[in-house]
Amino acid sequence: MRVAVILCLTLFLASAEPIVIDDETGLVWQDNNNTKSMTATWENALSFCRELKLGKYEDWRLPTVKELQSIVDINRTDPAIKPIFSMTSSWAYWSANAVTAYPERAWAVYFYTGHTAYYTKSYYYHVRCVRGEMK
Numbered sequence: 259m260r261v262a263v264i265l266c267l268t269l270f271l272a273s274a275e276p277i278v279i280d281d282e283t284g285l286v287w288q289d290n291n292n293t294k295s296m297t298a299t300w301e302n303a304l305s306f307c308r309e310l311k312l313g314k315y316e317d318w319r320l321p322t323v324k325e326l327q328s329i330v331d332i333n334r335t336d337p338a339i340k341p342i343f344s345m346t347s348s349w350a351y352w353s354a355n356a357v358t359a360y361p362e363r364a365w366a367v368y369f370y371t372g373h374t375a376y377y378t379k380s381y382y383y384h385v386r387c388v389r390g391e392m393k
Contacts, residue, residue, distance in 0.1 A: 275313045278342050283328050288387040294345040300364045300379035303352040307387035318387040323353035323365040330372035338372035350383040
């Protein structure tokens with residue numbers, strides 16, 4: 259019996275996708291170890307998401323600042339993110355939005371508190387890719 263339970267648990271963990279589907283927005287989010295540990299410049303973050311093959315999907319992209327703000331939970335801190343996400347750093351995550359007035363900068367969401375700010379594109383911040391369109 260114990261072997262069967264361990265086997266079932268192993269099969270469940272092996273089949274679990276490292277993604278989160280947000281029922282409120284319809285977006286599918288990357289939620290694996292890379293989302294917590296990897297950092298990149300803005301340009302490299304854009305490339306990483308374009309080239310990502312995760313689960314059964316190959317149409318990943320860097321999220322907009324509005325999409326990143328949609329997963330912030332203002333009732334939480336460190337990290338200030340919806341509890342359905344398990345792999346999150348409390349540091350900043352790049353968005354796909356460049357700052358119009360300052361072309362060398364792009365918007366990011368800082369998940370310690372959930373606030374939004376812009377940073378120099380050559381800085382290294384976290385990356386969380388997304389796919390789909392917001393409802």
